[in-house]
Amino acid sequence: MPRAVREQQMLDAAVRIFGRRGYRAASMDEIAELAGVSKPLVYLYLNSKEELFGACVRREAAALVDAVREGVGAASGERADRQLWGGLRAFFAHTAERPDGWAVLHGQARTQGEPFAAEVAAMRAEVLAFVTSLIVAAAREAHGDPLLPEREVAGLARALVGAAESLADWANADASVSGKEAAATLMRFAWAGLGGLLEGRGWDPA
Amino acid sequence: MPRAVREQQMLDAAVRIFGRRGYRAASMDEIAELAGVSKPLVYLYLNSKEELFGACVRREAAALVDAVREGVGAASGERADRQLWGGLRAFFAHTAERPDGWAVLHGQARTQGEPFAAEVAAMRAEVLAFVTSLIVAAAREAHGDPLLPEREVAGLARALVGAAESLADWANADASVSGKEAAATLMRFAWAGLGGLLEGRGWDPA
Amino acid sequence: MPRAVREQQMLDAAVRIFGRRGYRAASMDEIAELAGVSKPLVYLYLNSKEELFGACVRREAAALVDAVREGVGAASGERADRQLWGGLRAFFAHTAERPDGWAVLHGQARTQGEPFAAEVAAMRAEVLAFVTSLIVAAAREAHGDPLLPEREVAGLARALVGAAESLADWANADASVSGKEAAATLMRFAWAGLGGLLEGRGWDPA
Amino acid sequence: MPRAVREQQMLDAAVRIFGRRGYRAASMDEIAELAGVSKPLVYLYLNSKEELFGACVRREAAALVDAVREGVGAASGERADRQLWGGLRAFFAHTAERPDGWAVLHGQARTQGEPFAAEVAAMRAEVLAFVTSLIVAAAREAHGDPLLPEREVAGLARALVGAAESLADWANADASVSGKEAAATLMRFAWAGLGGLLEGRGWDPA
DNA sequence: GATGAATGAGTTTTCATTCAT
DNA sequence: GATGAATGAAAACTCATTCAT
Numbered sequence A, B, C, D: 001m002p003r004a005v006r007e008q009q010m011l012d013a014a015v016r017i018f019g020r021r022g023y024r025a026a027s028m029d030e031i032a033e034l035a036g037v038s039k040p041l042v043y044l045y046l047n048s049k050e051e052l053f054g055a056c057v058r059r060e061a062a063a064l065v066d067a068v069r070e071g072v073g074a075a076s077g078e079r080a081d082r083q084l085w086g087g088l089r090a091f092f093a094h095t096a097e098r099p100d101g102w103a104v105l106h107g108q109a110r111t112q113g114e115p116f117a118a119e120v121a122a123m124r125a126e127v128l129a130f131v132t133s134l135i136v137a138a139a140r141e142a143h144g145d146p147l148l149p150e151r152e153v154a155g156l157a158r159a160l161v162g163a164a165e166s167l168a169d170w171a172n173a174d175a176s177v178s179g180k181e182a183a184a185t186l187m188r189f190a191w192a193g194l195g196g197l198l199e200g201r202g203w204d205p206a
Numbered sequence E: 001g002a003t004g005a006a007t008g009a010g011t012t013t014t015c016a017t018t019c020a021t
Numbered sequence F: 001g002a003t004g005a006a007t008g009a010a011a012a013c014t015c016a017t018t019c020a021t
Helices: A003-021 A028-035 A039-046 A049-073 A080-097 A099-111 A114-143 A150-173 A179-198 B003-021 B028-035 B039-046 B049-073 B080-097 B099-111 B114-143 B150-173 B179-198 C003-021 C028-035 C039-046 C049-073 C080-097 C099-111 C114-143 C150-173 C179-198 D003-021 D028-035 D039-046 D049-073 D080-097 D099-111 D114-143 D150-173 D179-198
Strands: none
Touching: A003 A028, A003 A039, A003 A049, A003 A099, A028 A039, A028 A049, A039 A049, A049 A080, A049 A099, A049 A114, A080 A099, A080 A114, A080 A150, A080 A179, A099 A114, A099 A150, A099 B099, A114 A150, A114 A179, A150 A179, A150 B150, A150 B179, A179 B150, A179 B179, B003 B028, B003 B039, B003 B049, B003 B099, B028 B039, B028 B049, B039 B049, B049 B080, B049 B099, B049 B114, B080 B099, B080 B114, B080 B150, B080 B179, B099 B114, B099 B150, B114 B150, B114 B179, B150 B179, C003 C028, C003 C039, C003 C049, C003 C099, C028 C039, C028 C049, C039 C049, C049 C080, C049 C099, C049 C114, C080 C099, C080 C114, C080 C150, C080 C179, C099 C114, C099 C150, C099 D099, C114 C150, C114 C179, C150 C179, C150 D150, C150 D179, C179 D150, C179 D179, D003 D028, D003 D039, D003 D049, D003 D099, D028 D039, D028 D049, D039 D049, D049 D080, D049 D099, D049 D114, D080 D099, D080 D114, D080 D150, D080 D179, D099 D114, D099 D150, D114 D150, D114 D179, D150 D179
């Protein structure tokens, strides 16, 4: 069996085990067994547990970013809200379809020290860039001019992405919640909030 | 030295090590050393690594819920937005003050299998209950009548809490972001969003 | 059983295994078993295979140097030839009594890379210093004045020590050769050679 | 490329790796890579690591013995001292020219258990035979009659060879010491010693 | 003649956990 | 109440060796 194929099988197995057991609790023995190969072959192809995990993280991060990019892109040319909606739907669909991959990214990589946390941060930065540009675009479409300071937009994007991540966990854990419903709830809320802020209906602690 | 005090010292040490290394990577040796006691004593008082971790999770969860409850309670009698604001501020202040405890709850316990995930879910449920009741109260104050279906309120609360958690990580990781600023951004956004939804300015995919 | 005693047992076992199998071929399992303890205890006390080997080398080197020093010292006050003879006899007696220790020093440590080779080199330097000073003393006693250039003395000392090491291997391998006989042969030869050189009866390639 | 050539390349690579890393630490992977062939080919030609090492030892031992034989032979017909000098020079020149081969013979094979130690012993026996016969010849030339008992001659030869081996290591390790200088120092010393013994100027413990 | 693909067996090392005192 | 001494079990990783092509 050619190397490239075997490698993907190993990554599949590794994502599943890492996602379910966690990085430290996952054993190379179990991964090799699930992949249907011997341990030395895993080491021959992927060098070490750390590199194997890194390869998983990179693959899953790229897949997720691609999915979101495609979701947004499918509505390119339409208004910002449709593009955001496309991205959200794609995000929830992807995390629902690959729960182990999502667990690796969101549940494991973030907490396993620098090389991996950085990789996840880079992925999140890509998504944040999408969201940020869509917020700015929405503001332009609504008022022709961004009224929100850049720093606040960054915070909003972060909040939106955080909410989405949390809802993805929710939808993955609770079978009665569909990705579509989660996306709709979040979109309605977010769009209302954005609109309100742009029209000056924010809240003031005083 | 009385047992209760020793136990708290052990928990302090354990939270610090668990929070920084992760559950699996943390070693009982290191925890005992940091606590300044011998390993057998840790076992005498806390029985096993699993129980020790459970005790950490329970203590930190209770402390966080207490902090939020107090933050909300300090504005009891005032309007729902002030109470939500009080809870948010307390949440961000607490996570900033006890980053290791927050790492144990948010970064570790959630991904370490049933007994702990359940404990964290219970804690989050308490916080969600607060938030849900405040959203309902806000709706009453605004229209005398909750216009939002229960299911949507649950989703909104979840989104709000998820956003808060994500912003807490952000504020912990990026020193230039204060808890207060994160809280204010989120509050402005959330309140505008809630108000918009209540007034029927939501977004519709069609 | 107190730690210090256990440690010596472990070193005894390790010297035996390292000496017979070689550094790489020796297994920590076998060492622990011969020492009558579990492997983790070996690691608890001696940290790693490398450190364990280092401890063996240091112990055996010190023992050998001490033996030679004592052999030389027992004839202190007497003439240089008696002192050299004392050192040689002690050297052969020691290597015959502790063949595994000698194998560790001469057969293994020298070829196992820097930290160990350096340790053996230091030991040999001590012995070389003895021999060198005895050669110089002999020259003084014979002629009141060292006629041999320093560089040649260094080479002679080296040759003498090398011959002794080789004869020690020989005596260890061939039971019919006693340490005393080896020492006597070498001493007769060396003393005749030294005397000849000092009296100008050396050999010239031309 | 013909088999014989390929085989020599493999042996070249193996001698280099074995000499530098040691028998156990050397890996067949590294040897195959350095030889520029695939591992199965190494096995096809040389069967196993053990046989490969054996082939290295035999080749290097033969080369060394040949070199010494040639060195001695170049002075055949001359007096014994010239022949010994020729052998010594050749020995030091050869070990300096092929340090890895010398390391395999002197540093590794001797300590790797029976098959190899025996091979090295056989090589040394050949060299010892040269030296022994030269000592006897020298005695004849000087007195017409060997005054030294056979057993002592064996010891002397051994000491001489041991000294030479040790000086070869020295010259290999310390660049400021040339093979020629080492050979001269040893030759002067040895010849003076031999002459002294033959003339009854030995040393007596009493 | 030559190799890419693959593995069984063994290595060093770590860790949660328990006694005897 | 507290600890020094000790270990069973398992982890990551390596290596000599073999097939199918």
